[in-house]
Amino acid sequence: GGGAQADQAPKVVAFRMGVTGAVIAFKKPCPDFEQLKVELSSNEDSWQLQSWQPADSRRTTWKNQTPIDYQKDRSYSLKLSEQEIKLLPLPTGDGAFYFVPPHAASSCSKELLDELQTQLQSCFDLLEYEPDSKWTLLTSALLMRAIDATANHERSLEHLVELEKVDAIRKGY
Numbered sequence: 001g002g003g004a005q006a007d008q009a010p011k012v013v014a015f016r017m018g019v020t021g022a023v024i025a026f027k028k029p030c031p032d033f034e035q036l037k038v039e040l041s042s043n044e045d046s047w048q049l050q051s052w053q054p055a056d057s058r059r060t061t062w063k064n065q066t067p068i069d070y071q072k073d074r075s076y077s078l079k080l081s082e083q084e085i086k087l088l089p090l091p092t093g094d095g096a097f098y099f100v101p102p103h104a105a106s107s108c109s110k111e112l113l114d115e116l117q118t119q120l121q122s123c124f125d126l127l128e129y130e131p132d133s134k135w136t137l138l139t140s141a142l143l144m145r146a147i148d149a150t151a152n153h154e155r156s157l158e159h160l161v162e163l164e165k166v167d168a169i170r171k172g173y
Helices: 003-007 110-129 134-148 153-166
Strands: 012-018 021-026 038-042 045-048 061-064 076-080 083-086 095-099
Touching: 012 076, 012 083, 110 134, 134 153
Parallel strands: none
Antiparallel strands: 012 021, 012 095, 021 061, 038 045, 038 076, 076 083
16 A cells, blocks of 8 residues: 555544444544554454455445354454554444544534524523514524533423423424
């Protein structure tokens, strides 16, 4: 392989392995992935994972169907170029994984976030005059979750509970 490819190793965002093989996903498309050295290690053992196939047309996800002798009492790590990633055991006990959770805030621009905040403030203003407005309660709860689900969790739930009181026909918002 060329040195330029090794310098710009793709960022791994997810990896899963088990007895039936492995799947890896990258932040950006990685068309030359099969040329990179992928190594799995456990304790003093290490072996290369080869024969990767693209799993999507953009080549951000790749799969390997070579059986892996997974032992649940061992810890594993994945080595790809300069990255060494410690894998966590799957709750089912039949494999290991790595995952980078997506950042909700990074998925929308500052302009969009500002607009959502403005709309949410309008909903709050409307609720002062009309506290039983079904659409305003629902919209405000959804906007709060879109803006920051963690920070607004309690307040959005309060709006949904209020909505169920106001609109008893519909349950399970």
